[in-house]
Amino acid sequence: MNYIYPEYEVVRNYARCIVCRACENQCANCVHRYIESENRMESKDDDCVNCHRCVTICPTRALKIIKSDHTFRYNSNWTGKTINEIFKQAESGGVLLSSMGNPENYPVYFDKILINASQVTNPSIDPLREPMETRxxxxxxxxxxxxxxxxxxxxxxxxxxxxxxxxxxxxxxxxxxxxxxxxxxxxxxxxxxxxxxxxxxxxxxxxxxxxxxxxxxxxxxxxxxxxxxxxxxxxxxxxxxxxxxxxxxxxxxxxxxxxxxxxxxxxxxxxxxxxxxxxxxxxxxxxxxxxxxxxxxxxxxxxxxxxxxxxxxxxxxxxxxxxxxxxxxxxxxxxxxxxxxxxxxxxxxxxxxxxxxxxxxxxxxxxxxxxxxxxxxxxxxxxxxxxxxxxxxxxxxxxxxxxxxxxxxxxxxxxxxxxxxxxxxxxxxxxxxxxxxxxxxxxxxxxxxxxxxxxxxxxxxxxxxxxxxxxxxxxxxxxxxxxxxxxxxxxxxxxxxxx
Amino acid sequence: MKINAKNIEYRELNQLIKKSKGDITIDNCIGQRYIASGLSNKKIKINGTPGNALGAYLDGAEITVLGNVQDATGDTMNDGKIIVHGSAGDALGYAMRGGRIYVRGHAGYRTGIHMKEYETKKPVIIVGESAGSFLGEYLAGGILVVLGLSGTGMVVGNFPGTGMHGGKILLRGNRIPQSLPPQISISPIEKGNFGEVETYLREYCEVFSLDYEGITKEPFFILKPNSSNPYHQMYVTN
The missing domain is CATH 3.20.20.70 (Aldolase class I)
Incomplete structure (x- = not known):
């Protein structure tokens, strides 16, 4: 039994899908599958990492990925993320492994700093006309x-x-x-x-x-x-x-x-x-x-x-x-x-x-x-x-x-x-x-x-x-x-x- | 060419070494660091005590030291030979990838850690007496031998082979080290059956005029990793 509900859902607009199977061909996570008997595509949300490859490649814009609104009972202490992490570790005994930078909600100081500009007394310089040294x-x-x-x-x-x-x-x-x-x-x-x-x-x-x-x-x-x-x-x-x-x-x-x-x-x-x-x-x-x-x-x-x-x-x-x-x-x-x-x-x-x-x-x-x-x-x-x-x-x-x-x-x-x-x-x-x-x-x-x-x-x-x-x-x-x-x-x- | 290292600083000494042609003898060496770093195609004999990082990134040169060497000898050595008639300090042959280091005396902590082999490159360190703790930590390839020639006690300190996932460590003597990590297997070597190590052991004995037969009739143990992916099961994708 898998406790983890997929984080993302693949939404396919069947009115637009031409069953070209490009999504199936492009997804290394094998999310998309062709159902021959019905001549239509199907998705397995569990394996989707939300990388947008299929979305970008789809010639008819028939695909989008949305965050699942499936939820746990509201709890600001035990968030869904925390609960899922515990599920993963209880299942595997492993150290949680992630990639890229810290996505958590810490202050970004760059976004709380503003840059100056000259007015009247100290003229600004037009970089299109005047030399500007970035070396x-x-x-x-x-x-x-x-x-x-x-x-x-x-x-x-x-x-x-x-x-x-x-x-x-x-x-x-x-x-x-x-x-x-x-x-x-x-x-x-x-x-x-x-x-x-x-x-x-x-x-x-x-x-x-x-x-x-x-x-x-x-x-x-x-x-x-x-x-x-x-x-x-x-x-x-x-x-x-x-x-x-x-x-x-x-x-x-x-x-x-x-x-x-x-x-x-x-x-x-x-x-x-x-x-x-x-x-x-x-x-x-x-x-x-x-x-x-x-x-x-x-x-x-x-x-x-x-x-x-x-x-x-x-x-x-x-x-x-x-x-x-x-x-x-x-x-x-x-x-x-x-x-x-x-x-x-x-x-x-x-x-x-x-x-x-x-x-x-x-x-x-x-x-x-x-x-x-x-x-x-x-x-x-x-x-x-x-x-x-x-x-x-x-x-x-x-x-x-x-x-x-x-x-x-x-x-x-x-x-x-x-x-x-x-x-x-x-x-x-x-x-x-x-x-x-x-x-x-x-x-x-x-x-x-x-x-x-x-x-x-x-x-x-x-x-x-x-x-x-x-x-x-x-x-x-x-x-x-x-x-x-x-x-x-x-x-x-x-x-x-x-x- | 002879270089008198008395009263000259390492930078000057190393420039002299790089500039000189043919075989070099350095006399009165007294702690100058980084001697022969990155050098190839040279034979250097050192009388005295070279400083830290002797032969770092060595790329084919041959160094003989009639004396002791200090820390980080042969750091990231790629090829060549370092022969030490005395003892060696800590971190001997750190991350060494090729060539050979033969030490007649003792070696300090963390001998041969991170050593790795690749295709024809196979680093070898042979220590005549004992080696300190953490011998062959993170060992990923190559051969480490500790002979304990004159001692009767344990030939290595604590925790040999921690994080080892390649290569082999040979220890001479009867006593199995305590505190071996679980991913290491230890087994006795059948008499005389040294495989590829024999060539190096014979060369070692020749260099230091030792009796190969006498040394190899004593028992030896070999330490090998059970897996080349020691941390395989540790993670879960999040």
Whole structure:
């Protein structure tokens, strides 16, 4: 007996349905079925994940998915969601597993912050007519003037990443997403003059040609990490944590370690790929420093090293330590960051909002006089150009986008990545699903998204009378809060609207 | 080429090593870190004590140390050889994927953790004396051998093979370690039947001038995982 009533219902308008069976053919979850004797289609709601593939593909718009109005007796403590979770665990004895970012109803601070604009006294700038600088450099900045024995200023700088716009695609491994998804991200990064990130799945041999736009990741499992992987990259990211699951490691099940994924990770097919949360060689900032410098030594100090951490309660102290570890860039991932799979309870309850983490880390590093030693990248979750403008004004140098990039490629946020049966060809390794994602189309959609956001950011910068991203960085006077408490305003370092 | 490492910092020393051609001998090595990281096609002999992360990401070079080595030796090593005539610190051969590390003396905590093999790549660590706790934690592939040559007690510390899901661990001696995780099976090795490990054991004995027959007539145990998917049953889709 199955206690769980389907969460969604497939509604078919039989007046429109032409029995073309496209829905049946497209659904990897086998929701649709053809009844030959009656020459009509039938649906099995239990298996529907609400990914909209059938809805989108249906040539006559005969399908829609609705949330079931089936309900438990009203109870604001024991919600249907909670009851169903208990049913699932009582049935299986398993840890609840979910995908993508935290969907729960926590405050989104970006939505409670408003952006300034110039009026009368400080003219705004028209970005269509006047130059507007969105280029940024990430890496440790020179914080002391050094002269050689002849008194000449030493103009050398630490290695920098050069971006046309302060947006990068965040780490998503080949394995968690498909070959075609990776290719789309890599091509888009190259076209846009930005970077994408391999995640901890190694770098497929076909993608070495995008190396100038590639950030490679080194995590606790070290999958696919070897000399040429490090040598080819523009930067190396050490993954210490992830916003979707702080304190939890990665675990790609053996079923997904097939073919080229196995080859790229350099582990046998069918073997679990386990990246525990702790790096068991890193128990301190000194140990982290050792990994940072072993990577720098191995690559002749030619590449910036990024250390990625999750936004957790004491993120400021951690970031301060990381800034002293020799890292060139710190990436902070907020609690709404996405993932291919995470224990539900961790995803929904661990970590803190990126807006608060960013504001307090930036302040702490400035207070300690070490802000210039590192660049700050924030992610988890950045959903629009305005989120980026607000993040930069709160002190970020750049943002990572993951979920937004996937959505641009066709992800409908059904949050079922862990099943490996992504109907959109993104979070799957099943060949006939992967080929649904056409890299030359998906790449163009990514380019379009970033280009559009860039236009919007230029407009907003111009509106504020600012002509470069650099002048917006940490410029919190450009922000005002609405409906925030004194404490929240204090942490964000902004005034309330009207002040 | 000879390099005198006395009073030079690691960065300078490592640049000298990278620039020099042919075989290298480093004298008076005193704790310089990251020696030979990522190197291939070089033979390096070290007199003294190299610092942490010796041979990290090593990609084919051969290193011989006449002395002890510190922590994180051979981190993420891909290929090559590291021979240590003394003892090794913690996290020896972390996430190593290929090549061999032979230690004549003891090895610290977390030896060979995360080691993995792939196709022709098969990492091997042989420790002459004892190894600390958490030997072969998360082991996914490769071969770990602890010989306990002069000791009479337990050759490993606590919790060997925790989270192990591939590879094998060979322990010499009569005593089975306590606290083995449930997904590990342990069985005695039939006399002389070392399979692929024999080649490495013979090489080890040759390197350190040890008596192969004498060593291998003692009992050995082998630890293997029961499953390559240890966490398979743990989750339910939500």
């Amino acid at each position: 940024v450099f990430l890496g440790s900045k020179v914080h002391k003037i050094k002269r050689d024995s002849n008194g000449k200023i030493d103009t050398s700088t630490a290695p920098q990443l050069d971006l046309s716009v302060p947006i990068m695609f965040s780490a998503m491994s080949y394995g968690s997403i498909s070959y075609n998804a990776h290719e789309s991200l890599a091509k888009a990064a190259e076209k846009l003059g930005i970077y994408y990130n391999t995640g901890e799945g190694g770098l497929h041999e076909d993608f070495y040609k995008y190396s100038k736009n590639t950030i490679v990741q080194v995590a606790s499992g070290r999958f696919g990490v070897h000399k040429s992987y490090l040598d080819t990259a523009a930067a190396i990211e050490i993954k210490m944590g992830q916003g979707a699951k702080p304190g939890i490691g990665g675990h790609l099940p053996g079923a997904k370690i097939v073919g080229a994924v196995s080859r790229t990770r350099m582990i046998p097919e069918g073997s679990d790929a386990i990246s525990p949360a702790p790096h068991h060689d890193i128990y301190s900032i000194e140990d982290l420093r050792q990994l940072v410098f072993s990577l720098k030594e191995a690559t002749d100090y030619k590449k910036p090293v990024i250390v990625k951490i999750a936004a957790v309660h004491n993120v400021t102290a951690i970031a301060s330590g990381v800034a002293r570890s020799g890292a060139d860039i710190i990436a902070i991932d907020g609690f709404r960051g996405g993932t291919g799979a995470a224990p539900t309870k961790i995803r929904d309850n661990v970590g803190i909002p990126i807006e608060l983490a960013l504001a307090s880390v930036d302040k702490r590093l400035r207070d300690e006089g070490i802000r210039d030693r590192v660049s700050l990248i924030v992610g988890g979750s950045i959903r629009s150009s305005t989120d980026i403008i607000k993040a930069i004004a709160l002190g970020a140098d750049c943002v990572y986008i993951g979920s937004a990039a996937l959505i641009a490629m066709g992800c409908h946020l059904c949050r079922s990545c862990q099943s490996g049966k992504c109907n959109w060809g993104i979070a799957t390794q099943i060949p006939n699903l992967v080929k649904r994602l056409n890299p030359s189309i998906a790449y163009q959609r990514l380019v379009n998204l970033v280009t559009a956001w860039n236009h919007e950011m230029r407009e907003m910068l111009g509106g504020m009378g600012i002509n470069s991203i650099e002048s917006l960085k940490g410029n919190r006077l450009m922000l005002r809060g609405v409906g925030l408490t004194d404490k929240e305003l204090e942490i964000l370092g902004i005034f309330h609207a009207g002040e």
